Amino acid sequence: MDLSVTDLSVSLGHRRVLDSVTAEFRPARVTAILGANGSGKSTLIRTMAGLLDPDRGHVRLDRRYLNRISVRERAQLLGYLPQDASVHWNVGVREVVALGRLPHRSPFAGPSQADAMAIGAALAATNTNHLAERDMHALSGGERARVLLARVLAGEPQWLLADEPLASLDPVHQLGLLDQLRTLAAGGMGVVIVLHDLIQAARAADDVLLLKGGRVVAFGPAREALAHQPLRDAFGVEVMVVPDEQGRLLPVPIGLSA
Numbered sequence: 522m523d524l525s526v527t528d529l530s531v532s533l534g535h536r537r538v539l540d541s542v543t544a545e546f547r548p549a550r551v552t553a554i555l556g557a558n559g560s561g562k563s564t565l566i567r568t569m570a571g572l573l574d575p576d577r578g579h580v581r582l583d584r585r586y587l588n589r590i591s592v593r594e595r596a597q598l599l600g601y602l603p604q605d606a607s608v609h610w611n612v613g614v615r616e617v618v619a620l621g622r623l624p625h626r627s628p629f630a631g632p633s634q635a636d637a638m639a640i641g642a643a644l645a646a647t648n649t650n651h652l653a654e655r656d657m658h659a660l661s662g663g664e665r666a667r668v669l670l671a672r673v674l675a676g677e678p679q680w681l682l683a684d685e686p687l688a689s690l691d692p693v694h695q696l697g698l699l700d701q702l703r704t705l706a707a708g709g710m711g712v713v714i715v716l717h718d719l720i721q722a723a724r725a726a727d728d729v730l731l732l733k734g735g736r737v738v739a740f741g742p743a744r745e746a747l748a749h750q751p752l753r754d755a756f757g758v759e760v761m762v763v764p765d766e767q768g769r770l771l772p773v774p775i776g777l778s779a
């Protein structure tokens with residue numbers, strides 16, 4: 522099931538924030554969206570999740586226009602994790618994760634065996650099993666972020682759209698989450714994540730989309746998009762490209778472009 526955006530233009534207030542963005546995201550791959558602050562990353566991923574209406578162009582899921590798919594079906598297919606997600610009420614962790622099953626439940630029906638299994642799998646995938654009986658307000662920022670990801674995964678979406686999922690995680694949990702995203706993609710899920718760290722992107726992403734000023738600077742295999750010239754174009758930085766132990770090329774920022 523492909524997820525694509527075609528000639529997408531989006532305005533917020535009176536500002537054009539995305540301008541003619543076209544990209545085809547593929548399932549069973551991790552795609553990272555990168556770009557400078559304000560380049561339109563969150564706007565793109567929110568539009569892909571059906572939360573913003575484009576001025577022009579469209580989002581398609583397997584050739585179906587997203588805006589013609591019912592809200593319930595969309596919620597089953599697309600799991601969206603917002604940037605700085607927070608919970609404004611105090612509820613238990615397990616209850617929060619269970620909310621991820623709502624798109625699959627009929628009104629007034631109790632939780633099914635499938636719900637219980639999906640919730641258990643989501644807690645395990647995010648390493649939050651030990652938090653399941655705690656209250657959300659009693660968690661650290663990073664723990665809360667993992668629980669909110671668990672809620673999205675409990676919905677067993679075909680696509681995961683996550684806006685800066687590493688932001689509040691320590692290095693161990695960042696690496697763990699990136700591994701987990703790769704495992705989800707290996708299982709067939711399409712994973713699209715907004716990232717800031719070039720090295721994390723080079724390690725975790727199959728494909729990279731670089732945005733600048735709401736336009737696509739580069740989109741393609743990570744190795745090509747995270748090369749000198751596209752990074753110069755997108756960020757105005759120079760990088761040193763260093764191979765890691767597995768032969769992946771990691772772009773290490775070393776200074777501003779002249």
Ligand SMILES: Nc1ncnc2c1ncn2[C@@H]1O[C@H](COP(=O)(O)OP(=O)(O)OP(=O)(O)O)[C@@H](O)[C@H]1O
Nearest residue numbers: 533534536538556557558559560561562563564565
């Ligand atoms: N509600 C709004 N009204 C007007 N402009 C907005 C609104 N929300 C965001 N913008 C502007 O749209 C542009 C893109 O914002 P967006 O949040 O998509 O960028 P981003 O690449 O995700 O940034 P960051 O890396 O800082 O999170 C920015 O210039 C921002 O100031």
